[in-house]
Amino acid sequence: MRRLRGRALLLLPLLLALASPALAVQPDEMMKDPTLEARARSLSSELRCLVCQNESIDDSEAPLARDIRILIRERIGKGESNDAVRAYLVSRYGDFILLRPPFKRETWLLWLSPVLILGLGLGAALIARRRAARITPRLSAEEEARLAALIDGDASRR
Amino acid sequence: MIVEIGHFALVLALAAALAQTVVPFWGARAGDVGLMTVGRNAALIQLALIAVAFAALVNAHLTSDFSVLNVAENSNVAMPTIYKISGVWGNHEGSMLLWVLILAIFGALVALFGRGLPARLRADALAVQGLISLAFLAFILLTSNPFERLAPAPFEGRDLNPILQDPGLAIHPPMLYLGYVGFSIVYSFAAAALIEGRIEAAWARFVRPFTLVAWSFLTLGIAAGSFWAYYTLGWGGFWFWDPVENASLMPWLAGTAFLHSVAVMEKRDALKIWTIFLAILAFSFSLLGTFLVRSGVLTSVHAFANDPRRGVFILAILAMFICGSFALFAWRAPMLKQGGLFAPVSREGALVVNNLLLTTACATVLFGTLYPLALEQLTGEKITVGAPFFNLTCGTLLLTACLVAPFGFSLAWKRGDLLGVVQRLALAIIVGVVAALISAAWLSGAPIFAPLAMGLALFVILATLIEVGARAWRPGLTAGVALKRSLGLPLSFFGGALAHLGLGVTLLGLSGLGFGAETVATLHKGVPVAVGPYSVTLNSVGEQVGPNYKETVASVAVRSGDTVVAEIAPARRQFASRAMTTTQAGLKTLGFGQVYVSIADPAADGAVPARLYWKPLVTLIWLGAAAMALGGALSLADRRLRFGVAARASARTLPQPAE
Numbered sequence: 001m002r003r004l005r006g007r008a009l010l011l012l013p014l015l016l017a018l019a020s021p022a023l024a025v026q027p028d029e030m031m032k033d034p035t036l037e038a039r040a041r042s043l044s045s046e047l048r049c050l051v052c053q054n055e056s057i058d059d060s061e062a063p064l065a066r067d068i069r070i071l072i073r074e075r076i077g078k079g080e081s082n083d084a085v086r087a088y089l090v091s092r093y094g095d096f097i098l099l100r101p102p103f104k105r106e107t108w109l110l111w112l113s114p115v116l117i118l119g120l121g122l123g124a125a126l127i128a129r130r131r132a133a134r135i136t137p138r139l140s141a142e143e144e145a146r147l148a149a150l151i152d153g154d155a156s157r158r
Numbered sequence: 159m160i161v162e163i164g165h166f167a168l169v170l171a172l173a174a175a176l177a178q179t180v181v182p183f184w185g186a187r188a189g190d191v192g193l194m195t196v197g198r199n200a201a202l203i204q205l206a207l208i209a210v211a212f213a214a215l216v217n218a219h220l221t222s223d224f225s226v227l228n229v230a231e232n233s234n235v236a237m238p239t240i241y242k243i244s245g246v247w248g249n250h251e252g253s254m255l256l257w258v259l260i261l262a263i264f265g266a267l268v269a270l271f272g273r274g275l276p277a278r279l280r281a282d283a284l285a286v287q288g289l290i291s292l293a294f295l296a297f298i299l300l301t302s303n304p305f306e307r308l309a310p311a312p313f314e315g316r317d318l319n320p321i322l323q324d325p326g327l328a329i330h331p332p333m334l335y336l337g338y339v340g341f342s343i344v345y346s347f348a349a350a351a352l353i354e355g356r357i358e359a360a361w362a363r364f365v366r367p368f369t370l371v372a373w374s375f376l377t378l379g380i381a382a383g384s385f386w387a388y389y390t391l392g393w394g395g396f397w398f399w400d401p402v403e404n405a406s407l408m409p410w411l412a413g414t415a416f417l418h419s420v421a422v423m424e425k426r427d428a429l430k431i432w433t434i435f436l437a438i439l440a441f442s443f444s445l446l447g448t449f450l451v452r453s454g455v456l457t458s459v460h461a462f463a464n465d466p467r468r469g470v471f472i473l474a475i476l477a478m479f480i481c482g483s484f485a486l487f488a489w490r491a492p493m494l495k496q497g498g499l500f501a502p503v504s505r506e507g508a509l510v511v512n513n514l515l516l517t518t519a520c521a522t523v524l525f526g527t528l529y530p531l532a533l534e535q536l537t538g539e540k541i542t543v544g545a546p547f548f549n550l551t552c553g554t555l556l557l558t559a560c561l562v563a564p565f566g567f568s569l570a571w572k573r574g575d576l577l578g579v580v581q582r583l584a585l586a587i588i589v590g591v592v593a594a595l596i597s598a599a600w601l602s603g604a605p606i607f608a609p610l611a612m613g614l615a616l617f618v619i620l621a622t623l624i625e626v627g628a629r630a631w632r633p634g635l636t637a638g639v640a641l642k643r644s645l646g647l648p649l650s651f652f653g654g655a656l657a658h659l660g661l662g663v664t665l666l667g668l669s670g671l672g673f674g675a676e677t678v679a680t681l682h683k684g685v686p687v688a689v690g691p692y693s694v695t696l697n698s699v700g701e702q703v704g705p706n707y708k709e710t711v712a713s714v715a716v717r718s719g720d721t722v723v724a725e726i727a728p729a730r731r732q733f734a735s736r737a738m739t740t741t742q743a744g745l746k747t748l749g750f751g752q753v754y755v756s757i758a759d760p761a762a763d764g765a766v767p768a769r770l771y772w773k774p775l776v777t778l779i780w781l782g783a784a785a786m787a788l789g790g791a792l793s794l795a796d797r798r799l800r801f802g803v804a805a806r807a808s809a810r811t812l813p814q815p816a817e
Contacts, residue, residue: 026758027680027767048542056399056544059393099544107538113525114518114551121514132499 164214171207178288182281197284225311228275234317251304282350317735326386333379338444340372345441362424376792381783405447411520508566564621589618608672618662653793664782670775690772
């Protein structure tokens with residue numbers, strides 16, 4: 001198919017990916033045990049559908065996502081922990097499959113960016129404040145005395 | 159013929175934009191009033207010309223003129239008229255034309271209402287506005303001409319993408335663009351102030367109505383897009399941290415920060431440099447959003463290869479305006495005089511904190527959106543930055559901002575009494591904390607977001623109401639006097655209060671997510687399936703024929719106990735022209751919550767696989783956004799903030815410098 005030229009709608013790429021005739025999680029895929037099924041659901045909501053645009057396999061209708069959903073449930077059914085299943089998928093597909101990027105050498109800058117930026121902003125605000133305080137002239141001793149006299153005078157008149 | 163007239167008008171508009179850029183700027187330097195007025199006329203002529211071009215394209219779509227490539231690719235004779243019209247901007251070329259049309263409308267507003275502004279400031283602002291227009295008109299004419307002819311003309315068009323055949327397309331993009339492009343005025347005036355090297359409170363008063371318009375429409379546009387996604391996507395999500403959504407959130411965050419900071423500048427003559435910085439930032443993010451969506455760099459890296467000219471062209475525009483303005487800022491900002499001292503604990507102080515949180519959230523969205531692209535370019539490693547990352551980082555920052563908001567609203571200017579405010583808001587604080595604790599206990603084991611949002615939401619709502627009450631009434635006043643006093647409060651105060659209430663309401667809607675229920679099941683006729691406090695039963699499945707589609711409709715009854723509270727009809731539509739299927743969720747609003755049913759294709763035995771949701775409070779998410787936008791409109795109705803009032807007032811009070 002020719003690439004669609006129309007992409008006026010901001011959400012269109014996302015919408016397009018979903019326009020295939022099936023639902024995401026199908027009733028026939030689900031596990032009998034509700035606690036195990038809940039674990040599978042929460043795990044699959046953190047895994048990326050590898051062939052879609054920014055969608056978890058839990059929400060995706062792509063056949064590959066379905067395969068991975070079934071794979072997860074098989075492994076959970078065999079008694080593997082969520083971490084073990086995740087580790088297996090990462091060894092197979094790389095970090096790309098994780099919607100939450102792991103904290104490591106390549107991503108520390110990403111994870112720390114909010115703290116760094118906030119710190120930078122706070123620092124800038126403090127410096128601006130100090131400078132403003134320095135520029136603003138303080139009252140001289142003589143002025144302070146006059147001010148005090150005025151206030152006193154005002155008070156005594158009452 | 160009409161199509162050629164449209165094309166020609168667009169070329170003439172480019173010439174008008176060129177005149178608007180060069181002549182007033184030159185006039186301002188030479189001190190020639192005659193040359194400066196040219197900018198005003200050029201802006202009005204440009205609007206007229208672009209309107210002609212836009213009307214010509216609308217006409218081509220309405221008459222299904224398939225000899226025009228744009229119409230042939232995006233329209234169809236069978237389409238309902240409303241989609242023929244909204245289809246004009248349901249494609250790349252047409253949406254860019256809408257973009258420049260709105261840009262020209264805002265430019266004309268400055269031309270019409272800026273009469274009393276300092277002449278040089280207005281001339282420079284119109285020149286910058288003209289330059290933006292020039293760049294985008296050149297982009298359209300050189301790389302994305304909507305008037306391109308097609309020979310031989312096909313007998314039938316390819317149809318508008320079925321997903322776009324929805325009333326959402328008539329609302330969402332125009333509103334979003336009104337927001338995006340509205341910030342261009344703010345940007346142009348910031349650049350003009352920097353060129354002048356001087357800025358005063360009158361600047362803020364003139365820019366504020368434009369900011370309010372842009373911000374309100376952007377709020378509505380984002381909310382409309384989110385609601386549209388909610389009912390078409392079929393799993394009840396409404397925000398996905400998708401790159402294209404992030405592209406619209408970034409200008410909103412920067413714009414919200416700007417809106418608050420410009421208020422400080424107007425009232426207290428403080429934070430000038432910061433306000434100018436945010437003004438540049440807000441429009442830069444609008445441009446970045448346009449680039450990300452239009453170039454396709456995020457959807458697929460190959461979009462550049464498809465039509466490299468487009469991506470590179472927009473990138474060049476982006477670089478010119480962002481780098482140019484920040485260079486100007488670095489050069490000129492130190493010359494601007496700062497004014498208006500304030501203590502750290504004051505309304506200004508709280509607004510600075512909120513500004514920092516909002517801009518940090520904005521920068522985090524930017525980082526998260528672009529980081530995977532940069533990492534792949536630099537190291538070849540592919541990572542994904544998805545919803546869990548954004549929920550954690552931006553969620554924390556924005557919830558903190560919500561916590562600070564009521565304090566900022568209640569603190570006094572210049573030097574505030576934090577203890578006094580805490581005492582005044584004690585009731586709201588207690589209710590918030592108790593609500594958070596109760597819901598945390600109720601949802602024990604679930605993520606902490608819902609209880610936190612619940613507590614914060616009630617705190618924000620109550621604190622805002624208390625503040626409104628405290629302004630009108632104090633112990634000893636009769637109700638009549640209080641009413642009189644409250645009528646005397648400025649509309650902009652009520653606007654701010656309504657916007658903060660809206661924020662609380664949206665938060666309350668978000669907190670409801672934690673209390674919802676989801677059931678994935680196969681529906682068999684007559685067999686009830688439970689979802690939350692309701693049960694859902696399939697009555698029948700039928701086929702229907704629409705104007706340009708066929709649909710499979712399930713009729714479903716929603717029961718509470720034994721009483722039927724609603725009959726809803728989720729459907730799947732098949733569009734033959736593009737061989738695509740779309741989902742139409744079945745929705746029923748019960749109180750503020752909704753029952754949501756979305757179906758897949760029925761099996762041979764008539765059983766229907768379905769996803770059922772009970773989403774308590776979900777409508778509050780969008781109602782809150784509407785209240786925020788209405789708050790913006792209310793502020794705009796304030797006598798001080800109407801278009802042009804500031805300009806007229808400043809003309810009376812501020813003598814023009816001798817030139």
